Amino acid sequence: MDELKKTDRTTVRRLAKRSSYEKATIISILKEGLVCHISYVHENQPFILPHLYAVKNDKVYIHGSVGSFMLRALKTEIDLCFSVTLIDGLVLARSAFHHSVNYRSVVLFGTAKVVESEQEKTEALEALTEHVIHGRWAEVRWPNASELKQTIVLSVPIEEASAKIREGGPGDDEEDYTLDVWAGILPLRTVAEAPIPDPKMDKPTEIPGYVTNYSRKNR
């Protein structure tokens, strides 16, 4: 298995047995997630913003308006920290202390580079659309020259990253197992509800299968 090199800042110190540096694990978490949080430093102050992203060719891509304060800061190649967290369930123990959450998270460090090539930029925008909803790009009107000009796309290589994963049931203290408390896992999942058609559709249009069968799993 392809492992990323551990660095000082990616080395998981707390509960290190939950960590992974396998590229395949990291990429599968990034593919299942929908939104990342990006943090950067501006005038010694940490900032975080939630953002859409895509994963392609061992890079994450983010995009936004050329007017975005964060993207303008990041394109100066300052350090950033990029994080994606999937919550798989609540772990209900007999003691308050041993309650936990099952999760899969990735933390990625690096600097962002502006995607200058028109071709890579368009492919990144395709990847971003497909990351949000697979099957959509083929159906929609693609970005025109003016839209491309208003959009900045940045890439960050998936080189310095780690995953952390907690799975399984509760672990209680030996003497607590006799307590009469329901214990176990409550799995959580993100699901799609019934699609709401835009009232401005002026002819009957069938809801595409990739909308009705939407899932973030197995991507």
Add this chain to the structure above:
Amino acid sequence: MDELKKTDRTTVRRLAKRSSYEKATIISILKEGLVCHISYVHENQPFILPHLYAVKNDKVYIHGSVGSFMLRALKTEIDLCFSVTLIDGLVLARSAFHHSVNYRSVVLFGTAKVVESEQEKTEALEALTEHVIHGRWAEVRWPNASELKQTIVLSVPIEEASAKIREGGPGDDEEDYTLDVWAGILPLRTVAEAPIPDPKMDKPTEIPGYVTNYSRKNR
């Protein structure tokens, strides 16, 4: 309505019409969220970690092991940025460019203080358990002196914060409305699946109603 004072770092600049500084709005988003992301600066480097939290008395509380690197850093009262993001749906437009996401997010700035008083610490741990799953605290074994000693609890006042909210359907360019593309909203929601009992329960124990009816809405 009670509004938080805007500061330079909480003022939303992009799409400012989506912003809110109303305390009630901010607190309702924080109550519905399960996990936050916290960012801080260590040796000029931004770090983010996902974390559980609770909201009580106009503060957010976080807790963890006294060995946690992040909590030890935060308790020196360095600046932090705290963020919670709820994803309500995908906004599917006729053009790739106008795709969007419906979300409600909060960004909070401040510094953390160690909760020293035993009473506030216990109440914060109760709030943390109840934030994860309402109804749980009354049933479980509460923290003992040794567990309290191993746990650090920090509070951050909800004073310098803003919310950003996007809702509603897609807005396309006038000429794209004639395109034969399904457009609308695909609502997303976090739901609980069937609870998985811990095989180590040594007597038949009914699944509590707060587990079977779990929801993050209307908290």
